[in-house]
Amino acid sequence: MVFTFNLGFPRMGANRKLKRLVENFWSGKVDENTLITDAKKLREEHWLLQKNAGLDHIPSNDFSFYDQVVDHSYAFGVIPARYKNLNPGLETYFAMCRGLQKPGIDVAACKMKKWFNTNYHYIVPEFEPNQQFTLNSTKVIDEYKEAKALGIQTHPVILGPVSYLMLGKPTKDAPQGFKPIQLLDRLLSLYEELLSKLVSAGVTWIQIDEPCLVLDLPSTIKNEYVSAYNALTKVSPQLKILIATYFERIGTNLDFITDTPINAIHIDLIRAPDQLESILRRLPAKVSLSLGLVNGRNIWKTNLEVALAKAQKAIDVLGSECVFIAPSCSLLHSPHSIQSEKKIDNEILNWLSFAVEKIKKIVIISKALNNSVQSVQTELEANRKSIQSHRESARTQNPTVQQKMKALGPDMFRRKFPFHERQLSQRKKLSLPLFPTTTVGSLPQTKDIRTIRAKFKKGEINQTQYDNFIKREIEKCVHFQEEIGIDVLVHGEFERNDMVEFFGENLQGYVFSGNGWVQSYGSRCTKPPIIFGDISRPNPMTVEIIKYAQSLTDKPMKGMLTGPITMLQWSFVRDDQPRKDTAFQLALAIREEVHDLEAAGISVIQIDEPAICEGLPLRKEDWNVYLNWAVDAFLLSSTGVDCSTQIHTHMCYSDFNDIIEAIRCLDADVITIENSRSDLKLLNAFEEHEYTAEIGPGLYDIHSPRVPTKEELKVRLHAIFKYIPKNLIWANPDCGLKTREWPEVEAALKNMTDVAKEFRAIEANC
Structure with a gap:
């Protein structure tokens, strides 16, 4: 049977609960204990929501008070020297994100950069040539245990070692020619230690995000990926590793990881729908494929007929036991749910799908594949009517605008002087x-x-x-x-x-x-x-x-x-x-x-x-x-x-x-x-x-x-x-x-x- 797999859930919660909580902490309206306690409640709410929707693989460690990359930096001790005299914990963490200015202390924040081609931002890691990595936080283990205590077996999400180093930058005083990727061997020992601790806690699957695999990479980087995943897959035979890519096609970079004994790979079939056939031809035997069939970055309903056809194509080649149904990327980039929407009229609302609804679509696809199309016929028919309504609606067309578009001339695209x-x-x-x-x-x-x-x-x-x-x-x-x-x-x-x-x-x-x-x-x-x-x-x-x-x-x-x-x-x-x-x-x-x-x-x-x-x-x-x-x-x-x-x-x-x-x-x-x-x-x-x-x-x-x-x-x-x-x-x-x-x-x-x-x-x- 196929399984359902989610790469990440929006952190803010319904009505932006996390935003208010964090900002109240910054302003002194709530203390650290309240911040930690209320954040835990929000995570529990999201895990239970996904479990009750019928998801098989639910993520943990996709939560953050600021962003997942700065969490990763803090967890591995990548804390620039200017923060060393601050109080460990949240003071240091938030200073890296926002800077800190108070009597006797004035430190600037780390650089901020767009997360690939999204409007999400991440805090850029800063690496020294003699960077000392330490396991500075047990967040990923703690959140896994939180979910486990609720009876929910999650798969922790962490940023992959190669992408992490590639997304960072050298410190100001680093010698010319130093590249953070040179630190890979030193970093890998910490990853191995972390994975071992996760296995001891009961983890069986882990999602390792390697978003840089969709970029133009030099062939020399293949050795880094091979080195990394040959090492990480040896940590424990009980641990299965899924490498997640998103936002673009993986292309020939697939070769960088197919030589390693990973268990699964995720691909984005919304931003790069044409890559499926090529990957099906080249994927090694016994490597599962997670299909990103539901758009994680837009709000239109998934055409379930199209999604089912793509999934069936993968099943025909790999077998159902090697296919996962998933969103194209983390649902971090989607709003929470349409349930609270009162402003949008019913016709347009019927065309939309936010994160909660996207999870339901993933489950419907898997039920159609595992049980039969007839088992979800009502849902499929409603989806077909919604897609047709959107496609044929007169509200999407304006003849005057269409005429203006036809009248565009070359002089309208250059300055007069x-x-x-x-x-x-x-x-x-x-x-x-x-x-x-x-x-x-x-x-x-x-x-x-x-x-x-x-x-x-x-x-x-x-x-x-x-x-x-x-x-x-x-x-x-x-x-x-x-x-x-x-x-x-x-x-x-x-x-x-x-x-x-x-x-x-x-x-x-x-x-x-x-x-x-x-x-x-x-x-x-x-x-x-x-x-x-x-x-x-x-x-x-x-x-x-x-x-x-x-x-x-x-x-x-x-x-x-x-x-x-x-x-x-x-x-x-x-x-x-x-x-x-x-x-x-x-x-x-x-x-x-x-x-x-x-x-x-x-x-x-x-x-x-x-x-x-x-x-x-x-x-x-x-x-x-x-x-x-x-x-x-x-x-x-x-x-x-x-x-x-x-x-x-x-x-x-x-x-x-x-x-x-x-x-x-x-x-x-x-x-x-x-x-x-x-x-x-x-x-x-x-x-x-x-x-x-x-x-x-x-x-x-x-x-x-x-x-x-x-x-x-x-x-x-x-x-x-x-x-x-x-x-x-x-x-x-x-x-x-x-x-x-x-x-x-x-x-x-x-x-x-x-x-x-x-x-x-x-x-x-x-």
């Missing part, structure tokens, strides 16, 4: 100083703002009361920015709950969940809007509020928009047309907004694209196709403006060396990037490729509550001079300040503007 002409015109119009200061957009969303927004949505206050409150918040933030001397102001985005959701609410073709939350990093959750049909903009979205903000100041006020690729990446996207088409529809809507802002007298317009790098395919041979239409989507949204209108964009952490030509082709006048946690390495690309537009490398990390000192800001700005000409540099934080508190924001921005003024004075006297 070259950059050097635009730069002269913009400098004349804006009269900005050297090292102009700005922020990336959002300012703190206080409890008062969230409360007023909630009252407005519940109908407890009317539109006029809400608008007046927002205007007062804008007025306060404009006066604050003027007072400290920021040069290009923002309105604070207080009317926006989220940079994607806000625009989605003002566009047709979107629908919104009430509780469709997914984790982004730490306690930070987003509620991605759902694109179900053609996108159009019925009315201007930001023009009136930006005009109001501009009326309060003589300084330039930025119009703040979210770009088409970020709207695409951070939404749950329709799966019935190419993503390129949806991106272009979004771009057309944003283009209309850009032109209306310019007509309203707004001379600086920022179109954020923090997700453009996130959308890169994991295999480089697929990059050009994506980058071509992604760049075209940005150009479609931003072109057509006057020479003197300055177009900004913002991007998050990425290896810009790989896509610098695409960034250049965006033809933005100013780009701001997250930079502070990267030790300036991201700027190498802009120096080496002689990037000539203006750029604002983030001077400090907004993901941490610590306030940067003037001295460290001076050091960072001075270091940037090595990479970028002084007349092209802007001074700004890493990213938006929505999640921070006003006291830290006021202090940090004051330090930043003071440093910019000081450097201007130095240059003026040279």
Whole structure:
């Protein structure tokens, strides 16, 4: 018989229980004992939910207070030296994630990076050449025992040794040429010790995630995988190892592990559906195959007929005893359940499936294969009708949008003037100083703002009361920015709950969940809007509020928009047309907004694209196709403006060396990037490729509550001079300040503007 297998379950819980628990701990509202106790209750709830749904293989150690990679680093003693004087346990753990600033202590957080091509972030491990690994935590064993005490036999999930090392980086003082993978032999002895302890605790299956197996890897890495899994499979004959891959095809990297005596491998058949036949031809005898048939990263119902056909193909080759039915990846990237959804109408809700529902679909597939199709005929018929309803619904099509798409012409994808002409015109119009200061957009969303927004949505206050409150918040933030001397102001985005959701609410073709939350990093959750049909903009979205903000100041006020690729990446996207088409529809809507802002007298317009790098395919041979239409989507949204209108964009952490030509082709006048946690390495690309537009490398990390000192800001700005000409540099934080508190924001921005003024004075006297 086939078995059901889950790779991971969302940690936050229904109604974001974990978010509130962790944030209450950070703020001192609950103590460590309450944090630990309530987290245990949440884990138990999730294990029982999966057991009662009928899953055969349930994961443990997929829970985390922040993210699974920093858990792994802490467990293996990979704790950078700057944290050695902190209290062991949660103080050290959270300092690695968020930094720590208190009397006598001021340490920065570790670098944060996107988890492959998702909007989830992980804390990057830092490795020394003489790294000493120690088993510093028994978390993985403890959580296995917790589940076992409930009568649930779980399979622990750990990050594989090769991927773990490849996802890390050398410490600052590591010698040139050192690569963390050189530490593999030293690390393996700790893995063997951990697996032995798990076996002693009663573990029979373990899931070892090796997501790097879907990347372009050199042939030399094969030896590392062979060495690792030859060692780990010898720990105990009682222990069975499943290697999990996801997000892309494994391709020829399958050869790296088929020479080892592993027991099973998981593949993603949603992101890489065409890899099944090749793997079935090459999989060694007696190695089981876990089929990722249910989409772990989107919310549309699985077509059960299609999934059953793929599963049957695997069974015909391998036999049912060697086939597992699973989601494509961990369900961490899915919302919890549709059961609490009240905002979505029944027609569209019938098309959707969140994590709890996805588990049920996995069980239905296995029952159809093990018992008979007839045993689940009612469920299959309901699924068939739902899929057909989605495919045939007139709500997904808009003839006007389709006509606009057909009318696209080449002039809509290029700026009217070259950059050097635009730069002269913009400098004349804006009269900005050297090292102009700005922020990336959002300012703190206080409890008062969230409360007023909630009252407005519940109908407890009317539109006029809400608008007046927002205007007062804008007025306060404009006066604050003027007072400290920021040069290009923002309105604070207080009317926006989220940079994607806000625009989605003002566009047709979107629908919104009430509780469709997914984790982004730490306690930070987003509620991605759902694109179900053609996108159009019925009315201007930001023009009136930006005009109001501009009326309060003589300084330039930025119009703040979210770009088409970020709207695409951070939404749950329709799966019935190419993503390129949806991106272009979004771009057309944003283009209309850009032109209306310019007509309203707004001379600086920022179109954020923090997700453009996130959308890169994991295999480089697929990059050009994506980058071509992604760049075209940005150009479609931003072109057509006057020479003197300055177009900004913002991007998050990425290896810009790989896509610098695409960034250049965006033809933005100013780009701001997250930079502070990267030790300036991201700027190498802009120096080496002689990037000539203006750029604002983030001077400090907004993901941490610590306030940067003037001295460290001076050091960072001075270091940037090595990479970028002084007349092209802007001074700004890493990213938006929505999640921070006003006291830290006021202090940090004051330090930043003071440093910019000081450097201007130095240059003026040279």
